[in-house]
Amino acid sequence: MAILEVKNLSIEFGGLKAVEDFNLSLEKGELIAIIGPNGAGKTTIFNMLTGIYPPSNGTIHLDGENLLGRKPFQFAQAGIARTFQNIRLFSNASVIDNVKMANTADSNENFFESILRTPGMVEKERQLDEHALELLSLFGLEGQADTIAKNLPYGAQRRLEIVRALMLNPKVLLLDEPVAGMITTELDEMAQLVKELREKHGQTIILIEHHMNFVMPIVDRIIVLNFGKTISEGTPAEIQKDPRVIEAYLGGGFHGNA
Ligand SMILES: Nc1ncnc2c1ncn2[C@@H]1O[C@H](COP(=O)(O)OP(=O)(O)OP(=O)(O)O)[C@@H](O)[C@H]1O
Ligand SMILES: [Mg+2]
Known part of the structure; x- marks a missing residue:
């Protein structure tokens, strides 16, 4: 059974479909990434998975337990912890x-x-x-x-944020752009740490990230969002070849350091 099962998760803000029919079945111990251009809906998914925004449609099950309608602290207690895009x-x-x-x-x-x-x-x-x-x-x-x-130092502050999230002993750890604004050496260090967290400690992780060279070598699979919809899903190698992904990035506001 999947540790986190998300079905048809959707939310609208004043008519704007920020996330539409997002589906995810996450296995225990998996490390995956959600990528996509600015405004694609990535952080909004985390906000729904932590109870900050109630979805307008869809379901969230953690370890078989339905979390819909719970308060943010109850999502944390149930076992979903996160870091924020801004420290x-x-x-x-x-x-x-x-x-x-x-x-x-x-x-x-x-x-x-x-x-x-x-x-x-x-x-x-x-x-x-x-x-x-x-x-x-x-x-x-x-x-x-x-x-x-x-x-x-900035990089150490970002690491401290992750430690704070880990204090909750989460079943699933959500990291929102953990290397945003980092310099290359800090970025490599963080990639190593995230990888170890999964390999040595079995931590299940969902990562939001813009840096392809950070994400590609460490994740099992990637979900690509654009305008709130999943446009592609697969291994890093599969994603890189997908014309829909290339188009979204070339045509959209993708940049390497958001
Ligand atoms: N509370 C809100 N009220 C109104 N609109 C919102 C709200 N939160 C998010 N949005 C809108 O939903 C869309 C998705 O935003 P979101 O922050 O999830 O994007 P993102 O993929 O995380 O982008 P970035 O890479 O820039 O962080 C955007 O158009 C954003 O303006
Ligand atoms: Mg975001």
Whole structure:
């Protein structure tokens, strides 16, 4: 059974069909990309898959569970976590605090415990610290745990965003243009990290990306969107040869560094 099953997902904004009949069956451990020109509807798909926009039509099942009608925090609790196209961090908080705050849904339930600092709470906090540091070291950020987030280099901030999303132990991780604005060395580093996340940790991932040279070598398959519709789907090699894809990119606003 697919871990994420999406059928006929559609949404309109004031008559504009931003996404129309989007279908996806994602297997556990898969790494796929959604690509397409600016305004194609890529981020809108993520917004529907995280409960931010209720779709006007279609269904979303995660591990067989119907998520339609749930609130964004419930999508996160069910196991879909994301990063944003524009970095969203607590810029004046430390790196480690940014990571630990990603997990607030759980600690809120234990508000009284946290005031009283029961032994259970202290142990929980220790485990949270440990898990946060583990994830930070996976992304080469363990030495910067106490650095204020805004003082990190840009590439490191993007990595920190992913660590925050991973704190939710997601079944599916959604990355919206993780290498946008990065320089080549940071880009190669990120490609390696995303690849490892899948290979070593079995993380299921959907990636939105403009950079073909980032996406092509690491993903299993690619879905190409244009004007809200899926125009092609296949392995990177198949996509590259598809005349519809070439036309969409030559005729549309595709650029390599959005
Ligand atoms: N909240 C909204 N209200 C109105 N229109 C919207 C809204 N969100 C997205 N759109 C429109 O939906 C279309 C798809 O936008 P979306 O952000 O999903 O594109 P994208 O593929 O992520 O593009 P980019 O590569 O530029 O990030 C665009 O025409 C956009 O203007
Ligand atoms: Mg977008």
